[in-house]
Amino acid sequence: MAISNGYLKNVFEQVQKRNANEPEFLQAVEEVLESLEPVVEAHPEYEAAGLIERLVEPExxxxxxxxxxxxxxxxxxxxxxxxxxxxxxxxxxxxxxxxxxxxxxxxxxxxxxxxxxxxxxxxxxxxxxxxxxxxxxxxxxxxxxxxxxxxxxxxxxxxxxxxxxxxxxxxxxxxxxxxxxxxxxxxxxxFTGVLTGKGLTYGGSLARTEATGFGLCYFTEAMLKANGKSFDGKTVVISGSGNVAIYATKKATELGGKVVALSDSNGYIYDKNGIDLDCVKQIKEVERKRIKEYVNTHPEAEYHEGCKGIWTVPCDIALPCATQNELDEESAKALVANNCFAVAEGANMPSTPEAIAVFQSNGILFGPAKAANAGGVATSALEMSQNSMRYSWTFDEVDAKLKGIMEGIFEKCDSASKEYGKEGNYVMGANIAGFQKVAEAMMAHGIV
Known part of the structure; x- marks a missing residue:
């Protein structure tokens, strides 16, 4: 897919000229502008106000x-x-x-x-x-x-x-x-809430540590449920072994899934019996060592050098939680060949455009990062609210709010995809739903 709308094409060409040596930024902008074509065509006032030109330029x-x-x-x-x-x-x-x-x-x-x-x-x-x-x-x-x-x-x-x-x-x-x-x-x-993710003794929020990983699974569960599926009894592969991956593993397991693989920048582990999360947390959070240490205490598990091979592990659900562009076209095809039916992004933009095209052309349920991994920032905003009130909610209260927010995000993505005739395209749905609120606010503020 390429940008066909004349106005959006001109904007993107200008972005390319101004940011020629920033491929990640260009990739993100192009994906969003492609999704916004039907919205911009329905709202000619956006072009008159130079809205998109302002949207793609940092304040x-x-x-x-x-x-x-x-x-x-x-x-x-x-x-x-x-x-x-x-x-x-x-x-x-x-x-x-x-x-x-x-x-x-x-x-x-x-x-x-x-x-x-x-x-x-x-x-x-x-x-x-x-x-x-x-x-x-x-x-x-x-x-x-x-x-x-x-x-x-x-x-x-x-x-x-x-x-x-x-x-x-x-x-x-x-x-x-x-x-x-x-x-x-x-x-x-x-003493103000100027940073989030703070310690619990000085204004932090319960459930913030778990939020991105938990939120990823809440979004994925909502996406699966809307399509007649669930985590229960399914095999899950998760890349990474940092905060997001660890708590995605915990919640996916609680929801009935079996996580069999995790990775770091050196390689990945595969444990057919299911990942021992306590061991991984000890290695990564306490000892600050590499994931390969896992096989020292779990001889039945396998360690493989190079993290890309993790996507060749057969699974039903894949949750990339490491870094941008880690999952390419070849890896996407490997997941398809192994009958994976759902992918949701825990990291920021971990799938390349070519990989996303493979998922969408093969009918794989795909949850884009800006929707699926929003749990962390959502709970950060809840931390800001608690700081403003000089108050704190219990873990269960924050977790319940997080779950509601993530289910609401899926509903927004789903509704927007249906409204613009692209049902099931949650990439387009997320971009449109996220854009509409920002666009309305920008229009209300005038040319600023």
């Missing part, structure tokens, strides 16, 4: 250096980014990613996706994203602290509880959030 891009001192006393310098993409429906909201692959294009792609994801939650939050090319792996707690303090010294000038509320992402967990929050509080002399 603000902040780029800064982050100097810090390592344990040997040597000064290191990393790059920091925050892209405040769209605040039409609320303060900017989106995670911070610390990983060597981070550059402006990655952050812009993530921020653009976040606009629609946040809109789908139904909560009043705009879209943003940030991060650094700093790699926390192999660093001491002292080094991570000094980096986080330097990073927040600059970022603190641009964020606030009613302006921009960052959270965690790849490489940014409870440790990093704690260090950054401490520095923000020290600099601003205020």
């Amino acid at each position: 603000r891009v902040i780029y800064f250096r982050v100097p810090w001192v390592d344990d040997n006393g040597k000064t290191q310098v990393n790059r920091g980014f925050r892209v405040q993409f769209n605040s039409a429906i609320g303060p900017y909201k989106g995670g911070l990613r610390f990983h060597p692959s981070v550059y402006q294009g990655i952050i812009k792609f993530l921020g653009f996706e976040q606009v629609f994801k946040n809109s789908l939650t139904g909560l009043p939050i705009g879209g943003g994203k940030g991060g650094s090319d700093f790699d926390p792996k192999g660093k001491s707690d002292g080094e991570v602290m000094r980096f986080c303090q330097s990073f927040m010294t600059e970022l603190s000038k641009h964020i606030g509880a009613d302006t921009d509320v960052p959270a965690g992402d790849i490489g940014v967990g409870a440790r990093e959030i704690g260090f950054m929050y401490g520095q923000y509080k020290r600099l601003r002399n205020e």
Whole structure:
């Protein structure tokens, strides 16, 4: 599929010229604009107002250096980014990613996706994203602290509880959030909900740790139910072994599925008896070691170098939860050949356009990231609400709200796909449903 609408085609050509060296951002924009063709054709006022031109351009891009001192006393310098993409429906909201692959294009792609994801939650939050090319792996707690303090010294000038509320992402967990929050509080002399994913002792929300993985399964279960299926008795393959993958494994198992494979950036494990989640949590969360350690205590399991092979493991349901573009056309064909009937994205844009085309042409139920993995940001917004009220809900209360939000997101995607004659195309449904709320707000605000 390619963009055929003249207005949208012109906009995308301009985006290509301005962002020629940012393939992830171009990929995200093209997918959304393709989906929006019937909506734009039904609303000529959007072209007159230059709505799409404004939608694809961030409101603000902040780029800064982050100097810090390592344990040997040597000064290191990393790059920091925050892209405040769209605040039409609320303060900017989106995670911070610390990983060597981070550059402006990655952050812009993530921020653009976040606009629609946040809109789908139904909560009043705009879209943003940030991060650094700093790699926390192999660093001491002292080094991570000094980096986080330097990073927040600059970022603190641009964020606030009613302006921009960052959270965690790849490489940014409870440790990093704690260090950054401490520095923000020290600099601003205020105790506000400026970061989410905080510890429970200083304003965090119960169920936030589990939220993205749990939410992924709640969305997937709603998608399966609408098509006469369920997790019960089904074999599940999940890529990754971080926060999202771990809690997706937990919830998929609770819903009756059997998760047989997990991975990290080095390779994957296959356990025909079902993954021992307690062992994985010990390896990844406590010991901070590689997934291959699993076979040392589970000799019946297999470890394979290279993470791409995980998609050759036969399964009924696949949940990619590692990173962008990890699942390509070849992997999609392998899943189809092994009779997989549902794929839902826990990571951000983990499937390539070619892979998605394979899924859709073969009738596989496909839940796109901006809908399926919105549970994390939804619960972050619930954390913001609790901070504003100086109150906290129980785990079960937050979990129930999360489940309702994720089921509501599926219903919005399903309804939008039917309204525009593309029933079952949840990619189009998610893009349209997420766009409509943002578009109405932008039109109401005038040319800003």
